[in-house]
Amino acid sequence: MRASNARKKVSLDPADRRKQILRAAIDVFAERGFHKTRISDIAKRAKVAYGLIYHYFDSKEHVLASVFEENWAVFVKVLKDISVDGHKGSAEKLGAVSDLLIGALRHEPALIQVIIQEISRSDRIGLAGKVDAFEEAFKIVRAIIHEGQKKGELARDLDAQVGTYLFFGALETVCTGFMLKKFTVKNEAEAEALKKSVRRALLDGMRERP
Amino acid sequence: MRASNARKKVSLDPADRRKQILRAAIDVFAERGFHKTRISDIAKRAKVAYGLIYHYFDSKEHVLASVFEENWAVFVKVLKDISVDGHKGSAEKLGAVSDLLIGALRHEPALIQVIIQEISRSDRIGLAGKVDAFEEAFKIVRAIIHEGQKKGELARDLDAQVGTYLFFGALETVCTGFMLKKFTVKNEAEAEALKKSVRRALLDGMRERP
Amino acid sequence: MRASNARKKVSLDPADRRKQILRAAIDVFAERGFHKTRISDIAKRAKVAYGLIYHYFDSKEHVLASVFEENWAVFVKVLKDISVDGHKGSAEKLGAVSDLLIGALRHEPALIQVIIQEISRSDRIGLAGKVDAFEEAFKIVRAIIHEGQKKGELARDLDAQVGTYLFFGALETVCTGFMLKKFTVKNEAEAEALKKSVRRALLDGMRERP
Amino acid sequence: MRASNARKKVSLDPADRRKQILRAAIDVFAERGFHKTRISDIAKRAKVAYGLIYHYFDSKEHVLASVFEENWAVFVKVLKDISVDGHKGSAEKLGAVSDLLIGALRHEPALIQVIIQEISRSDRIGLAGKVDAFEEAFKIVRAIIHEGQKKGELARDLDAQVGTYLFFGALETVCTGFMLKKFTVKNEAEAEALKKSVRRALLDGMRERP
DNA sequence: AATGAATGAGAGTTCATTCAT
DNA sequence: GATGAATGAACTCTCATTCAT
Numbered sequence: 001m002r003a004s005n006a007r008k009k010v011s012l013d014p015a016d017r018r019k020q021i022l023r024a025a026i027d028v029f030a031e032r033g034f035h036k037t038r039i040s041d042i043a044k045r046a047k048v049a050y051g052l053i054y055h056y057f058d059s060k061e062h063v064l065a066s067v068f069e070e071n072w073a074v075f076v077k078v079l080k081d082i083s084v085d086g087h088k089g090s091a092e093k094l095g096a097v098s099d100l101l102i103g104a105l106r107h108e109p110a111l112i113q114v115i116i117q118e119i120s121r122s123d124r125i126g127l128a129g130k131v132d133a134f135e136e137a138f139k140i141v142r143a144i145i146h147e148g149q150k151k152g153e154l155a156r157d158l159d160a161q162v163g164t165y166l167f168f169g170a171l172e173t174v175c176t177g178f179m180l181k182k183f184t185v186k187n188e189a190e191a192e193a194l195k196k197s198v199r200r201a202l203l204d205g206m207r208e209r210p
Numbered sequence: 211m212r213a214s215n216a217r218k219k220v221s222l223d224p225a226d227r228r229k230q231i232l233r234a235a236i237d238v239f240a241e242r243g244f245h246k247t248r249i250s251d252i253a254k255r256a257k258v259a260y261g262l263i264y265h266y267f268d269s270k271e272h273v274l275a276s277v278f279e280e281n282w283a284v285f286v287k288v289l290k291d292i293s294v295d296g297h298k299g300s301a302e303k304l305g306a307v308s309d310l311l312i313g314a315l316r317h318e319p320a321l322i323q324v325i326i327q328e329i330s331r332s333d334r335i336g337l338a339g340k341v342d343a344f345e346e347a348f349k350i351v352r353a354i355i356h357e358g359q360k361k362g363e364l365a366r367d368l369d370a371q372v373g374t375y376l377f378f379g380a381l382e383t384v385c386t387g388f389m390l391k392k393f394t395v396k397n398e399a400e401a402e403a404l405k406k407s408v409r410r411a412l413l414d415g416m417r418e419r420p
Numbered sequence: 421m422r423a424s425n426a427r428k429k430v431s432l433d434p435a436d437r438r439k440q441i442l443r444a445a446i447d448v449f450a451e452r453g454f455h456k457t458r459i460s461d462i463a464k465r466a467k468v469a470y471g472l473i474y475h476y477f478d479s480k481e482h483v484l485a486s487v488f489e490e491n492w493a494v495f496v497k498v499l500k501d502i503s504v505d506g507h508k509g510s511a512e513k514l515g516a517v518s519d520l521l522i523g524a525l526r527h528e529p530a531l532i533q534v535i536i537q538e539i540s541r542s543d544r545i546g547l548a549g550k551v552d553a554f555e556e557a558f559k560i561v562r563a564i565i566h567e568g569q570k571k572g573e574l575a576r577d578l579d580a581q582v583g584t585y586l587f588f589g590a591l592e593t594v595c596t597g598f599m600l601k602k603f604t605v606k607n608e609a610e611a612e613a614l615k616k617s618v619r620r621a622l623l624d625g626m627r628e629r630p
Numbered sequence: 631m632r633a634s635n636a637r638k639k640v641s642l643d644p645a646d647r648r649k650q651i652l653r654a655a656i657d658v659f660a661e662r663g664f665h666k667t668r669i670s671d672i673a674k675r676a677k678v679a680y681g682l683i684y685h686y687f688d689s690k691e692h693v694l695a696s697v698f699e700e701n702w703a704v705f706v707k708v709l710k711d712i713s714v715d716g717h718k719g720s721a722e723k724l725g726a727v728s729d730l731l732i733g734a735l736r737h738e739p740a741l742i743q744v745i746i747q748e749i750s751r752s753d754r755i756g757l758a759g760k761v762d763a764f765e766e767a768f769k770i771v772r773a774i775i776h777e778g779q780k781k782g783e784l785a786r787d788l789d790a791q792v793g794t795y796l797f798f799g800a801l802e803t804v805c806t807g808f809m810l811k812k813f814t815v816k817n818e819a820e821a822e823a824l825k826k827s828v829r830r831a832l833l834d835g836m837r838e839r840p
Numbered sequence: 841a842a843t844g845a846a847t848g849a850g851a852g853t854t855c856a857t858t859c860a861t
Numbered sequence: 862g863a864t865g866a867a868t869g870a871a872c873t874c875t876c877a878t879t880c881a882t
Contacts, residue, residue: 628785
């Protein structure tokens with residue numbers, strides 16, 4: 001009664017097709033933000049019919065949630081590994097976290113952008129529980145800070161909670177600036193320089209040391 | 211029978227009515243984000259009919275733009291004053307900017323939240339030019355950093371652009387954490403403590419000094 | 421950003437406009453059935469923009485629910501009055517109910533059609549509670565039958581529940597036939613004849629009495 | 631490696647597969663109504679892939695039409711046999727029709743439900759011609775009534791057309807009540823009682839005979 | 841035959857914006 | 862100035878149907 005028509009696309013492996021859609025979603029979310037991207041934008045980018053997205057995902061929200069779920073766990077895992085690494089001091093650990101984020105940013109800028117910009121604000125989107133999952137990363141960093149303060153490696157006159165926010169906030173905006181091409185990283189050397197710059201600022205501040 | 215047996219709401223001073231709407235808009239934007247707030251939400255909060263908003267503003271975007279325009283200039287002005295203050299060193303200037311933002315946050319958390327969250331992302335909203343206006347503040351801070359580096363007061367091994375982003379990013383997330391009640395500032399003393407904490411972290415880093 | 425255009429319609433009294441939409445909804449529901457009628461069909465019939473329907477009703481379901489709620493109570497009220505009328509015997513009461521329905525059918529065929537066809541099947545539509553409200557009428561008739569059986573006025577060898585279903589079912593299909601123009605009632609006399617015919621069949625059956 | 635190491639479901643006899651789908655369709659149509667059942671619902675119930683349904687049927691409408699066509703003829707045949715049965719009086723014939731329907735209802739409740747609920751409303755579904763086919767049964771019963779009236783066995787003061795509608799309507803709602811479990815028939819004896827009850831009501835009315 | 845990926849018309853709903861009152 | 866009825870573009874989501882495999 002209803003449909004009819006047009007050139008069908010060759011069927012891919014479902015898992016690949018799913019990835020393809022997720023990839024497109026990440027890119028478009030990063031570019032336009034969750035609210036402004038239409039399902040049809042994702043479809044267009046993925047070069048599939050918009051209806052197909054509903055084969056793989058329940059809703060637009062679910063697409064975003066999947067982006068998060070299928071990437072966040074990996075990140076948190078590495079974060080955890082860093083946090084329990086016996087060979088590193090607390091400052092070193094924070095540096096490693098910073099490096100990790102900036103490294104990820106270089107390889108998956110859009111993904112990091114989406115996770116940071118959209119999921120962390122997902123209370124406004126209606127992704128219950130996602131903010132909590134986000135909280136995990138905060139906890140780990142907070143724990144590193146706490147530990148460092150106890151050991152005397154990190155400044156005691158800094159509230160750990162505030163410190164955690166500062167830490168992530170600083171990194172987040174670097175992400176944003178990076179996405180907006182306010183500064184670029186053209187090669188490995190520049191990437192290392194950026195990492196060092198950020199580490200330096202976070203750990204030792206902007207003031208020149210005597 | 212002749213006189214003003216006013217039916218509905220008495221007409222306020224137009225400027226007041228406008229402020230009332232802007233006030234409501236700031237609060238609702240801060241709570242729900244620009245995209246998720248409907249004109250009718252603003253109207254409800256301002257206790258006016260939603261049609262009235264179009265007497266004072268051209269569009270929803272224009273409401274947001276007005277929030278920005280009517281508050282940002284003040285902030286930039288103070289920023290400028292700080293940046294040219296001959297009595298302050300560069301580090302001190304950055305500290306003053308940080309204090310300024312945190313102070314503003316305490317008194318106008320919703321406003322700061324909106325400016326930071328929505329306007330800085332306004333490229334996604336369609337507020338051409340607002341990002342540029344935002345850029346002003348970045349320039350000033352960048353200039354302070356540059357100057358400080360030249361004078362040897364600020365770390366030379368930090369890219370000024372990156373530093374600026376870190377600086378604002380750190381402050382932004384403190385704002386967000388504050389809005390989300392992740393940490394609170396109950397009195398003047400706590401406010402001062404927060405300012406000091408942030409200043410310390412920004413200027414001297416999280417690492418304990420020997 | 422979005423809308424623009426076209427000739428606005430003069431504002432009516434809201435209550436009138438609501439009625440106008442409900443009227444259109446009843447007609448279209450009766451013609452096409454709930455599922456096949458689109459909101460835009462109702463709007464077209466009411467000669468309003470489809471968006472306006474959402475000013476007055478939450479959803480398509482809510483329109484149907486309103487049709488029911490704003491008409492059913494009246495019917496049940498009259499039904500109740502009949503059922504407690506001390507001057508009537510049980511058979512007379514059933515006759516009166518039949519007359520009531522057929523009378524209503526003549527004056528509001530579409531309304532009766534909708535109530536009978538759509539609401540009684542509303543479990544399939546998702547109008548929880550409406551079926552229960554419907555049950556009220558069944559109860560009243562069942563009570564009349566019970567009472568009549570006790571008094572010896574109505575056949576004892578008829579299950580009251582089954583009888584109630586037969587009774588309403590017979591009337592329902594008369595409604596449907598009426599709507600489908602399978603038989604018509606052109607004037608008061610014919611209406612009376614139809615009432616008598618139905619009453620006769622329900623109370624004394626189709627068999628000729630000796 | 632050559633032979634039939636069948637991967638998926640073994641191919642059944644095509645006719646069986648078709649029946650299996652129709653069976654599922656009947657059940658699901660009865661439960662949810664034609665409009666609310668999706669092709670995929672039928673497929674799920676039949677435990678086949680939904681695409682397969684299009685091997686056996688042209689469309690969803692066609693499935694419904696097949697339900698009708700492949701069952702209705704049988705019913706009409708029996709109806710006809712009853713109507714020309716020289717051994718029965720007109721009232722007896724009506725009783726036999728009623729018994730027939732109620733008997734069918736007991737053995738194939740879903741089928742009867744679908745035929746009565748969906749096909750009789752098929753003008754709203756787009757099954758041209760099906761209503762006409764339905765009309766056949768009406769004609770037969772109308773003829774019985776006519777004949778009975780002529781012979782003096784059935785009430786003359788009942789319009790035959792109206793009588794036919796009453797007759798089918800009463801039976802239809804009994805079907806509905808039966809499907810909704812508003813009354814049940816647990817064994818043969820209860821089935822006979824129900825038949826008798828209905829026959830009694832239809833032929834002799836609800837009033838107690840002196 | 842059988843499967844389910846792929847497609848897109850269609851329908852419901854939201855809400856910025858306009859404008860008669 | 863103030864109100865809220867009225868409008869329709871835009872968007873999400875559903876699902877019948879097609880067709881490559």
